[in-house]
Amino acid sequence: MARILLVGGGRGLQNLIRERTPNLRTIVLARTSAIGLVPDLEVNDFVGLLPESASTEEWVQTARAIQTLWPYERVTALAEIDQDKAAAIAADQNMEYHAPDLVRVVNDKHEMRQRLAKVSLTRVDSELPRDEHEAVESARRLGYPVVIKPNGGRGSAGVRIVESDSAVIDAFRYASEIGTDSGAEKACLISSPPMIEQFVNGREFSVEAFSHEGNHVIAAVTEKFIDQASKVEIGHVVPARISGLEHEQITEFVDAILTALGIRFGATHTEVMLSEHGPELIETHLRKAGDEILELVRDATGWTIDEATVDQAATGRFIHPGWDEAVAxxxxxxxxxxxxxxxxxxxxxxIDRIQGLDELLSQTEVREAKALVAKGTLVGAARSSLDRVARVRVVAQDSDTAVAIASGYMETLSFVYQEDS
Known part of the structure; x- marks a missing residue:
């Protein structure tokens, strides 16, 4: 009977991999803070937890010990956290997974940009200042406006666009603070210093792709809507409202990015800005998109990327969604x-309660209407996508209608605070 080592969490994907491959046995190795991301502990042959301070070598040694007691043939990480550990384990045991160097580079936004610059796939310069004084000097060299953010951040955490020396200092301090908020469900994967890069003006999109043996299937281009105050994403629509030529520009650009980085398999989520000079990379990730974007992709294309992800991880096989690649x-x-x-x-x-969610669920175009915080949760100004409080997901015949319905329904909700009730 086949067995796979699942590194880190994965919630629904860990259950899905067992559902899709019934004869597959699973073992989990995770950090202690990720235990809440591991569903149904009892169905695994073994679950091991390592302290937050465990080194990569300790993960590798633990995986070797597990191999002697519960032999496994494959290894994967079904969530972004601890992909570096999965990569090190796979390399040590000569198993297929992302190369350790690839995981390291993708999680280091500054180094990734430098690597892509060498093959002319980014025009944006970036620097890693060590303190506020160096940050001001960097901003002056790069030219205002600039973007300051944690080098290893996610979910729009700690991102600020600044246009003055004084604003640089505030943004550097803010990014430094957010950069220490690291862990399984935190703003950053690892503790990260601030990076500073040139600002690119344009429309923001993400590209959801799936790779197999170095070939990249582009599933969708997603249009993103950003709150200008917090820089946190407040909405997405699939397909993006762009021309066929722009769609092709973006997808061919992302294909080149994935190839240049050496990505050979699995789901990727790549954020790009479409500027007057063409597409420009914001960042890419070796994981599926968050924010229910893959549910949008499924509703707009019929393809369930989560199923492709677990099938490939469990068996190494891939079934193409069936569309003509040139058309897509x-x-x-x-x-x-x-x-x-x-x-x-x-x-x-x-928060005491969010009124109006139940009423939305009765609408035929609504696929989900959900509170993202429990009663009594302390909420405030959003600093990352983790700070949002509710979501509504809908389907429609076209993107303009979908955006109008989703944003309109959100306006019907009312938020009651405990001090007001």
């Missing part, structure tokens, strides 16, 4: 549209 590159493969919208807290306080 220009956006001709979509069968409908889907959008999601998020709410941020209106003020600082403890």
């Amino acid at each position: 590159r220009t956006g001709g493969h979509y069968t409908g549209a889907a959008a999601i919208w998020f709410a941020q807290a209106e003020k600082t306080g403890r």
Whole structure:
């Protein structure tokens, strides 16, 4: 009977891999803070937990010990946290997974940009200042406006666009603070210093792709909606409202990025800015998109990337979604549209309830209407996507209609705070 080592969490994906491959046995090795991301502990042959301070070598040695007692043939990480550990374990045991160097580079935004610059796939310069004084000097060299963010951040955490020396100092301190918020469900994967890079003006998109043996299937281009105050994403729609030519520009650019980085398999989520000079990379990730974007992709294309992910991890096999690749590159493969919208807290306080969600669930176009915080949770100004308080996901015939419905329904919700009730 086949057995796989699952490194880190993965919630629904860990259950899905067992559902899709019934004869597969699973072992989990995770950090202690990720235990809540491991569902149904008892169905695994073994679950091991390592302290937050454990070194990569300790993970590798533990995986070797597990191999002697519960032999496994494959290894994977079904969540972004601890992909570096999975990569080190796979390399040590000569198993297929992302190369350790690839995981390291993708999680280091500054180094990734430097590597892509060498093959002319980014025009954006970036620096890693060590303190506020160096940050000001970097900003002056790069030219205002600049973007300051944690080098290993995620979910828009700690991102600020600044246009003056004084603003650089504030943003550097903010990014430094957010950069220490690391862990399984934190703002950063690892503790990260601030990075500073040139600002690119344009429209923001993400590209959801899936790779197999170095070939990249582009599933969708997602249009993103950003709150200008917090820089946190407040909505997405698939397909993006762009021309076929722009769709092809973006997808071919991302294909080149994935190839240049050496990505050979698995789901990727790549964020790009479409500027007057063409597409420009923001960042890429060796994981599926968050924010229910893959649900939007499924509703708009019929392809469930989560199933492809676990099938490939469990067996090494891949079933193509069946569309013509040339048609898909220009956006001709979509069968409908889907959008999601998020709410941020209106003020600082403890949420008592969110009124209107149950009523939305009765609407035929609504696929999900959900509170993202429990009663009594202290909420306030959003600093990352983890701070949003509710979401609504819908389907429609076209993207304009989907955006209008999703954002409109969000406006119907009301938020009651405990101090007001």
